[in-house]
Amino acid sequence: MKELATLTLNIEDTLAFLNLNAVKSLNAINSAMLDDLNEAMDLLEADPNVKVLVITGNGKAFMAGGDIKEMMDLSPEEADHFIAYGNQTMNRIMNLSLVTIAAVNGFALGGGLELALTCDIRIGTTANKIGFPEVGLGIIPGYGGTQRASRLIGIGQTKRLALSGEIIDGAEAHRIGLLEKIVEPDQLIEEATKFAKQIAKNAPIAIKQAKLSINFGSQSTLENGLKLEGEIVKGLFRTEDKYEGMNAFVEKRKAEFKGK
């Protein structure tokens, strides 16, 4: 277990658990947390064994957003740096080659929702309070929220949240596609772990390439996305894991993937 000032990182074989741990401020994200997130990613990138990362928040919030107390006195130039550092960190999380699951507990507001949006999968709870309250503070989502949310749930639902500051519950977030699954609060980590294990048992290169293909496609034309997908599938036919997966099916046994 690695314990940093604002979070802990626990690596258990092929799974990793990152718990935001600035409980007193409801895990509000500030420069110290951005530093810690980058240090955690350094550790994750150095461990090729880890296949899936689960991010959650200790206490009653996944994250209550950007640290208003740090932001309130920033000059526009300092704010530019804070936003750029945050964006660089969020992009780094989104582009991690391992699979990321946001286990969204309680509040996920502003930067908290933006962090969840960088993850590949969002599992929430019936007790969630989710939204973009930034307009009530005189700003807008600045860690990619207006862009990533509209790609996930569409322009209309994103405007609904980002223009009004409306806070929605888990059931509504699930209904509009902001959460892929919801469970009761006491089931959250169990469900996220179960789903992480389900992902981790699949062919490692295939998992990474599926993520890459989907992420690339969400930012490109259909034509270019299909081209990349085709190249990836062709490449996967050269892997040992493809032979193992298909042979195991025909031989009616469990595949033993090597990530080769």
Ligand SMILES: C/C=C/C(=O)SCCNC(=O)CCNC(=O)[C@H](O)C(C)(C)COP(=O)(O)OP(=O)(O)OC[C@H]1O[C@@H](n2cnc3c(N)ncnc32)[C@H](O)[C@@H]1OP(=O)(O)O
């Ligand atoms: C680039 C990114 C930009 C952004 O994300 S802008 C920020 C967007 N987020 C928000 O506007 C949400 C702000 N927080 C709240 O509205 C409330 O909190 C909640 C509704 C989430 C929870 O309310 P309750 O249960 O009454 O708790 P509490 O007493 O307000 O919070 C406990 C402590 O946490 C601090 N805190 C909460 N959110 C933030 C934050 N975003 N930045 C800095 N501190 C925060 C509070 O001040 C307080 O601290 P103390 O006990 O010292 O009074």
